[in-house]
Amino acid sequence: MEKAKRKEKEFLFRRQEILEEAERMFAAKGFHATTMAEIAQGAGFAIGTLYQFFQGKEDLYVSMVTEKLQLMYQEIRGAVQAREDTLQKVDALVSTYFLFVENNADFCTFFIRSDGATLPDVSNALREQMIEAYLGQIQFIEEIINKGIEDGIFQPGKARDYAFALSGIIRGIIFDWLVGAHQGSLTGKTGLVTDIFLRGVLVDQNNKR
Amino acid sequence: MEKAKRKEKEFLFRRQEILEEAERMFAAKGFHATTMAEIAQGAGFAIGTLYQFFQGKEDLYVSMVTEKLQLMYQEIRGAVQAREDTLQKVDALVSTYFLFVENNADFCTFFIRSDGATLPDVSNALREQMIEAYLGQIQFIEEIINKGIEDGIFQPGKARDYAFALSGIIRGIIFDWLVGAHQGSLTGKTGLVTDIFLRGVLVDQNNKR
């Protein structure tokens, strides 16, 4: 069916346009301060049309955030899975994370700092959904770490804590970059992050780095 | 003036009651979903009375958050400054942070995960203020680290990055605890956090820990 296919494609295209406009708006003004009318106008549609693609404002918001996060997680996973070596996986994890943030600074500015979970005014059900997505990402990191533990390069027993720690370091550095007017290269800090995560900050008396 | 003093005291007392009710409400329902009427009712005052203590809803919200954060930062600083040794300062930083979170889980649940900075719907001016508070905290950590660098125990040159990293690790572990139904002791993870921060996660070939 050629026709059905083209319709499907057009539908997805329009949907994407709306999502992109929504991202701009929400990022700039937040959830409540952004009106459906503005998004519609910005995307070049009538208000009612938005409701053919999304159930309502909240659905639009959550769809936008969820899909963007999904994209980020996908990119990260893809990059990580392309590596064999555990240390390289960690490196890919951090650098891909940073790369995504550099390329999506607006979105991240209003969202990433929330640990992927703060939606003070959005329904709890949706909040859960986003926490879950974040926890999925944590689990993914945990698996990498577990692999490293099996290989004898990471200390055993604390994989989940390490995952949160690594994620925390990454987010900390990202936050710095985001509020700091995006100075310098974020990806350039990959080595710094992995270094802290792997070897800590202490001066190693026996084995200078 | 005895009288003026008592008035002052009563004023502060009332103000505090409002703040506490506001904290409960905002933590439970978020900024927008909480109404001034609810807070007034909960605190046992008339709506109009709230406006004698705070300029408006936003002011009330920000005051609550700011003062709570201030309290947290104060506690942390107090504990840190009570130690001489840099490593003990780091330890105090982490454990006091954790202690505060354990004692203020509700507040932290809705707020700390925001890196102390996400207020999607609150005016930018206020957001800046909160980011600033967070950056103040970062700077405080940075100073500890600089001290450690001077003492030759931390690697030089990256104090600010280290500060964000440490803050990130702490927040990561806190997040885990908050969404994980507060299982186990958070303060009990102090050693874990400092360990990661100081020595990293790698198995040290030359110098087993």
Added chain:
Amino acid sequence: MEKAKRKEKEFLFRRQEILEEAERMFAAKGFHATTMAEIAQGAGFAIGTLYQFFQGKEDLYVSMVTEKLQLMYQEIRGAVQAREDTLQKVDALVSTYFLFVENNADFCTFFIRSDGATLPDVSNALREQMIEAYLGQIQFIEEIINKGIEDGIFQPGKARDYAFALSGIIRGIIFDWLVGAHQGSLTGKTGLVTDIFLRGVLVDQNNKR
């Protein structure tokens, strides 16, 4: 032209299907709460198709009601005209009315109690139309009564009032039956109604019935 005829027939058939679905919907949910989309879906047509048969929602509503009423009036007139005797005409009027209600309880439940005239939200022009239909029915009853007056069996001078009175009695009894969960036979009350209308409720001292 065979073809044109078949088309005509199909057109009428489709139209009828839409009307029947509309009747179900409107009876169940009222005018405003029923959407064109629902009717279209229920009737198995596309929304746009409805507009080939009816000018709009209001037209559809009014057509449905009007035609249903027309049907009722037709049945009643047919039955009445089949009788010669005036008293038998009255009897036929009442019993056919009741019969129709029994067979169209859903429609009547939402409509008949309105005296065939209450459409609080439908345009005045249409309201007039329906009042007129009702008045037509009254006039028809009036004519029966006038015949009876000519025959010397009804008291003269009040034919129109009598028509409203008879119609009122019928509607009163119907209302009772409709809200009373349709208990018992409505047609079985024909004698009761005609009795009240003809002889009143007083015990006749001279002439026991």
Added chain:
Amino acid sequence: MEKAKRKEKEFLFRRQEILEEAERMFAAKGFHATTMAEIAQGAGFAIGTLYQFFQGKEDLYVSMVTEKLQLMYQEIRGAVQAREDTLQKVDALVSTYFLFVENNADFCTFFIRSDGATLPDVSNALREQMIEAYLGQIQFIEEIINKGIEDGIFQPGKARDYAFALSGIIRGIIFDWLVGAHQGSLTGKTGLVTDIFLRGVLVDQNNKR
């Protein structure tokens, strides 16, 4: 408490003003076509003020109708109970009904014809409430009739049917008057109505009236 009393009085006064404006509006344009803004404006209040007296539009509508009906029923009951004799009670019932309609033609025009029960678009719960009110009135009439049966002046066994019949006759005549541009006196038709109800329309061969 003088003050509380005056407040109460003022509250009731404002509420009544809103109800009266609502009655005008709803009677003129129907439920859906009337906006809260119009009522507020007409009553000289801000929109929000309406919500201090009524939960919402529907509540306002139902309150208006319910209270008006209550008033009508009260007047009727009062007049009926002031009479001793059953036939005089019937007379008072009809004439007071008519009097109320004459004095509240607007309200009745849009409502009475509905048998006190048609609210096509208002929630079912409320519809039930109004049907109940109507049935209460029927029961009241039924009791009068039962008294007459005990006294041996009405034919036994059909009190409820008679009540609906009498109510039906009254409504039928009212409808005529309402749609007929209010020609002539409605109360003047009291005798006509009681005559039909009591003695029917047949010419009585033995006992001329």
Added chain:
DNA sequence: GATGAATGAGGATTCATTCAT
């Protein structure tokens, strides 16, 4: 003829804030 995606006007309701008492 049939379709159904797009349109956008229209309104109920909420709630922070004010100010007369």
Added chain:
DNA sequence: AATGAATGAATCCTCATTCAT
């Protein structure tokens, strides 16, 4: 100082109707 009734701006969403395919 405390009150809380009154205010009214601001916005989400529905759904009848159209028209390009």
